[in-house]
Amino acid sequence: MSAAPPPPAPAPGPDPERDAPFVHPTAIVERGAQIGLGTKIWHHAHVRAGAVIGARCTIGKNVFVDAGAVIGDGAKIQNNVSVYAGVTLEDDVFVGPSAVFTNDLHPRAAASDWTLTPTLVRRGASIGGGVTIVCGHEIGPEAMIGSGAVVTRTVEPNELVVGNPARRIGWVCRCGEVVSRDQERPTDVRCAAHRDDDPRSGR
Ligand SMILES: [Zn+2]
Secondary structure, X not given: OOOOOOOOOXXXXXXXXXXXXXXXXXXXXXXXOEEOOOOEEOOOXXXXXXXXXXXOOEEXXXXXXXXXXXXXXXXXXXXXXXXXXXXXEOOOOEEOOOOEEXXXXXXXXXXXXXXXXXXXXXXXXXXXXXXXXXOOOEEOOOOEEOOOOEEOOOEOOOEEEEOOOOEEEEEEOOOOOEEEOOOOOOXXXXXXXXXXXXXXXXX
């Protein structure tokens, strides 16, 4: 009598938590850059030594991530964005194509020295295509910046802003749906589908 052989273990499927980062052959990732598991870095991107990128991010074509820049988990950075030193993007931040960050409030080509001014983009915020974020401000969690806006002030959590200079036109749920067009923040920033989310977790 012989025992039946054990069934073969199932083949492991793709696991973004476990898989090594993908770096396209045309991208430059300097030694000393930190990149999380499952992150994808696409054509002609440049990640400098000292940059920190979390897990499961998408770093689009021609994106530049400077030394000292920090990107959290799950961020999506679309084509042609430069994330300069002093810029911190928390988890799940979306940055649309060709959006611009600055890090110097008094730029002069002839100056021998300059002062870095930081920018913080909080968890789940979205920045539209072609937006300019002037440094020294915080973009609140789940805020939404409409395409082409020029942000010159701090943006509140879930605030929706557009234009130049960017002005408030409402409030959005974490899913991006507009829940109010009032100037005053509504008591509940969740849409009908997400109203039962746990407010303590912000989810
Ligand atoms: Zn929602």
